Each structure stands twice: as structure tokens, then as C-alpha cells.
Amino acid sequence: MNWMLDYWRSSIGGKVTMAITGLLLFGFLVGHLAGNLLLLSGPEAMNEYAAFLKSKGALLWVVRCGLLAVFVLHVITGIRLARENRNARPIAYARPDTIQASLASRSMVFTGLSTLVFVVYHLLHFTVGVTNPEHFTMETSAGGHNVYGMVTASFSVVGIALAYVAFQVVLFFHLAHGVQSLAHTLGLHHERFTPMIKTASVGVAALITGGNIFLVLSVLLGIVEVQS
Amino acid sequence: MKVVLHIWRQSRPSTSQDFGQDGKMVRYELDDVSADMSFLEMLDILNERLTAKGEEPVAFDHDCREGICGTCSLMINGRPHGPERGTTACQLHMRSFQDGSEIWIEPWRAKSFPVLRDLVVDRGAFDRVVQAGAFISVNTGAAVDANAMPVPKADADKAFDAATCIGCGACVAACKNASAMLFAGAKVSHFLHLPQGQAERDRRVLNLVETMDKEGFGNCTNQYECEAACPKEIPVRVIADMNREYNRARIKS
Incomplete structure (x- = not known):
């Protein structure tokens, strides 16, 4: 295990840790959006899917713990690297300038920490049911957990819906740089494909966050039926 | 004026x-x-x-x-x-x-x-990175005949792109994280594409990265300010080369 810690502590080992955990978390976001799109298929489809996930019992917990471990590793490594980067320049330039670094690339620490805060809120909201217990405890006619009702009731509250939309904009910037950055860190660089990867990075970031925003707005604007 | x-x-x-x-x-x-x-x-x-x-x-x-x-x-x-x-x-x-x-x-x-x-800085850290691995070991004596070892033109060009580094430190100065990865990557890429560089391939990248980290440089976040600031326009490809080489060497070691 010593060699793993030794590798993690190196600059490139830390970067690669960010890249691999980032890729896994990105994969989760894809699955998360795919599942949530069932909202458009109505209450039965959404609640059946939720019940299906819950029925996996131990397997669900294995996946949850794995996801949490990946997330924690991404956050801890990111904080470590950011601190090292700060320490590497004790005195800032009196007149700084930027030649080509994108806004997204320069705000990774801010967008990353915002994501951490939002994920905590998101879990308290929909997974634990602390912030809006009246939505969390909604039941289906059969007496099961009414996920469709919970989501639509929450997103028809303007404040909650706007908070989710605002966070998706922040997440867009994190992914737009993150996806192309992880490719380069993993050693992928090619004259023809690197420009395509950069474009695709912004594209998939827009698809994921745009998809999420679309779902929130669909509820808020009454395009999908709201249960309350 | x-x-x-x-x-x-x-x-x-x-x-x-x-x-x-x-x-x-x-x-x-x-x-x-x-x-x-x-x-x-x-x-x-x-x-x-x-x-x-x-x-x-x-x-x-x-x-x-x-x-x-x-x-x-x-x-x-x-x-x-x-x-x-x-x-x-x-x-x-x-x-x-x-x-x-x-x-x-x-x-x-x-x-x-x-x-x-005033405006003078000590760039000895770069010298120590070079001493850690940016070289090849050869016997001294008469110079080897120029074309004794064939090198494909495309490979020679890649090596030469990296070899144009003059070690000025602009990459570190420009980097938002004060990272030296364009410099160290140039040293890796310089030898990676040449047959002469193969014997010390793994040792080179491991020692270069270890020394670079020890010197207190920051970590690359792929913003590419270095590439834009480099007076020799060394491409960030060399950083991807170094990342790959480092992982390869770590897996082998």
C-alpha cells in the first residue's frame, strides 16, 4: 500500500487521481441524468425505477459507498493540490495577466467547492429528507416512497428550482474544463483529436447540465404534471 | 517616446x-x-x-x-x-x-x-531538475558518425520541438500554479523520441518528477499559460508525454 500513497503524493500521481475520480464522477452524472429523465415518462416510471434501485439492498450500499469514496478522494486530492499550488507562489504579481487560460480553468477551486456544498444540500434535500420533509414523506397510492411527487413538489417552489438551476451553471464550468483536463492528464494529446476533445468537453458539460436544467424548468413551468 | x-x-x-x-x-x-x-x-x-x-x-x-x-x-x-x-x-x-x-x-x-x-531570480531549481535526469550517458571519445543511428524525421522533429527549451523559466512564471511541468516535460520529450534516450527512459522521468516536486513547484491544471508564454513555443504535448511516461515507469517499477 506504501507505493500507492507514494504515487498519490507525487504531483503527477495527484493529477491522475483527480482525473480518474473525475471521470468516474462524470460517469455518475450521466447515469443520474438518465435516471432523472424518467420524470418525463410520468409518476409510475419514475417511482418504479426508484423502487427498483431500493430493492437492490446491499448492492445499492456498495455502490453508494464506492461513490462516496471516489467523491471524498476527489475533494481531498483537489484541496491538497490547490494548497500546494498556492504555496508555490508566495508573492502574487502586482499586475497579473492571463494569456489563454479559460475562465472555467481558473475557477476550478471555486466551482469544485461549490459542488461540495451543493451535493451536501442535495443529499439533505432528496436523500435524507431534512430540508423539505413535507416533500420527502410523500407516498404513492400503494404506500411507497413517492419520488416523482417529491421532485415535482420541490421544483415547483421557485426558490428551490432557481438554486438548482444556478448550481447547474456552476457545474457546467467545472465539467467544461474538467473533462478536457482529465484527458490531457491521462496522457491523451493528439494534434487532430485534442481540439475535438476540447470542443466535446464543453459539449458534454452543456448536455449534462442543460439536461438537468431542462428537468427543473419542466416542473417549474408546468410542462410535467406536479403532484402535491 | x-x-x-x-x-x-x-x-x-x-x-x-x-x-x-x-x-x-x-x-x-x-x-x-x-x-x-x-x-x-x-x-x-x-x-x-x-x-x-x-x-x-x-x-x-x-x-x-x-x-x-x-x-x-x-x-x-x-x-x-x-x-x-x-x-x-x-x-x-x-x-x-x-x-x-x-x-x-x-x-x-x-x-x-x-x-x-530586484528583477534577478535564482533558477538553480531548474539546474537540479536537469541534473536529475535530463541527460544521456555515453562514452566520451570521437563523435559518432551523424547518420549511424537512423531517426525518423517525425520523431526527430518531436524531440527537437522539446530541445529548443532555453530554460528561462517563463513557463513557471506564467503558470497560475507556478508549475514547472512544461520545462520538465520538455526534458522528458526531448529524449523520449530518440533511440539514445531509451536506456535511461524510466529512471529519467522518475528522477525528474521527484526532483521537480521536491523543489516546490506547483501542479499543472492544464490551463496552458506556459505554452502561450514560452519564447520557444514549446507545445503542452510534452506535459502529456511526461504524464504517460511517469505512469508507465511507476507501473514497471
Whole structure:
């Protein structure tokens, strides 16, 4: 295990840790959006899917713990690297300038920490049911957990819906740089494909966050039926 | 032409505790600068005036003034070597500035490059990175016949792109994280594509990265400021080369 810690502590080992955990978390976001799109298929489809996930019992917990471990590793490594980067320049330039670094690339620490805060809120909201217990405890006619009702009731509250939309904009910037950055860190660089990867990075970031925003707005604007 | 200069003045060397916080930006005015002067000649004129007035001249590094030695190291208006692409500060001319411009001149800012005085920094950290692995071991004696070892043109070009590094440190100065990965990557890529570099391939990248980390440089976040600031326009491909090589060597070791 010593060699793993030794590798993690190196600059490139830390970067690669960010890249691999980032890729896994990105994969989760894809699955998360795919599942949530069932909202458009109505209450039965959404609640059946939720019940299906819950029925996996131990397997669900294995996946949850794995996801949490990946997330924690991404956050801890990111904080470590950011601190090292700060320490590497004790005195800032009196007149700084930027030649080509994108806004997204320069705000990774801010967008990353915002994501951490939002994920905590998101879990308290929909997974634990602390912030809006009246939505969390909604039941289906059969007496099961009414996920469709919970989501639509929450997103028809303007404040909650706007908070989710605002966070998706922040997440867009994190992914737009993150996806192309992880490719380069993993050693992928090619004259023809690197420009395509950069474009695709912004594209998939827009698809994921745009998809999420679309779902929130669909509820808020009454395009999908709201249960309350 | 007339210029207003703001120059970092620091009378004693930075240490690991004191990074030169007592230094400050000082304002100077020059009103008879020729547009055909190089940037360093403009500083020479300033220093002549300061010396004539009995003031301490501004210390700055320079040597060949031909853009090949990598000694000049000025952060000009927040950009290493100034506003022109692919140009060292010594090859920059005053015609690149507007009449009446305010020009901010600072030393490279990185913990690994302590300021010795004014605009002069100690780039010994780069020497130690080079000593850690940026070489090949060969027996001395008569030079080997030029074409004895065939190298495909495409590979030679890749190696040469990296070999154009003059070790000036602009990449570190430009990087938001003060990372030396373009420099270290150039050393890896320089030898990676040549048959002569294969014998020490794994040891080289492991030692280079270990030394680079120990020197206290930051970590690359793929913003590519280095590539844009490099006076030799070394591509960030060399960083991807180094990442790959490092992982390969770690897996093998």
C-alpha cells in the first residue's frame, strides 16, 4: 500500500487521481441524468425505477459507498493540490495577466467547492429528507416512497428550482474544463483529436447540465404534471 | 517616446521564510525612449540615469541578447518576456508599446525561484531538475558518425520541438500554479523520441518528477499559460508525454 500513497503524493500521481475520480464522477452524472429523465415518462416510471434501485439492498450500499469514496478522494486530492499550488507562489504579481487560460480553468477551486456544498444540500434535500420533509414523506397510492411527487413538489417552489438551476451553471464550468483536463492528464494529446476533445468537453458539460436544467424548468413551468 | 515604468525593487535576497516582502514597486519615468530600442536597452538607459544620480541601478539578468541563452527573465505587464509571442525580453522592442504606456516589470514569481535582487531570480531549481535526469550517458571519445543511428524525421522533429527549451523559466512564471511541468516535460520529450534516450527512459522521468516536486513547484491544471508564454513555443504535448511516461515507469517499477 506504501507505493500507492507514494504515487498519490507525487504531483503527477495527484493529477491522475483527480482525473480518474473525475471521470468516474462524470460517469455518475450521466447515469443520474438518465435516471432523472424518467420524470418525463410520468409518476409510475419514475417511482418504479426508484423502487427498483431500493430493492437492490446491499448492492445499492456498495455502490453508494464506492461513490462516496471516489467523491471524498476527489475533494481531498483537489484541496491538497490547490494548497500546494498556492504555496508555490508566495508573492502574487502586482499586475497579473492571463494569456489563454479559460475562465472555467481558473475557477476550478471555486466551482469544485461549490459542488461540495451543493451535493451536501442535495443529499439533505432528496436523500435524507431534512430540508423539505413535507416533500420527502410523500407516498404513492400503494404506500411507497413517492419520488416523482417529491421532485415535482420541490421544483415547483421557485426558490428551490432557481438554486438548482444556478448550481447547474456552476457545474457546467467545472465539467467544461474538467473533462478536457482529465484527458490531457491521462496522457491523451493528439494534434487532430485534442481540439475535438476540447470542443466535446464543453459539449458534454452543456448536455449534462442543460439536461438537468431542462428537468427543473419542466416542473417549474408546468410542462410535467406536479403532484402535491 | 515616453514611458512610465513600475519596477520591483528588492535590496536583499529572499529566503525560505522571507520572500522579499520588504520589496516594492517603484515608479520611474523615461521621456526620450526610441521605438527601435530593445526592452533591455531601455533598462540600460534607465540604469545610466540612476547611476548618474547616485542611485542604485535596477538589477536584471541578461546575457546573449540574441534570444537564445534564456537568461533574461522579466515579467512585463503580467506576461513573461512581454506582449509578443515567441519572443524573449531581449528581443522585444519598444515599438511593441504605445507612447505614454505604463509598463509593470516584475521578477518571476515562484517559491522555487527566490529573488536575489530586484528583477534577478535564482533558477538553480531548474539546474537540479536537469541534473536529475535530463541527460544521456555515453562514452566520451570521437563523435559518432551523424547518420549511424537512423531517426525518423517525425520523431526527430518531436524531440527537437522539446530541445529548443532555453530554460528561462517563463513557463513557471506564467503558470497560475507556478508549475514547472512544461520545462520538465520538455526534458522528458526531448529524449523520449530518440533511440539514445531509451536506456535511461524510466529512471529519467522518475528522477525528474521527484526532483521537480521536491523543489516546490506547483501542479499543472492544464490551463496552458506556459505554452502561450514560452519564447520557444514549446507545445503542452510534452506535459502529456511526461504524464504517460511517469505512469508507465511507476507501473514497471
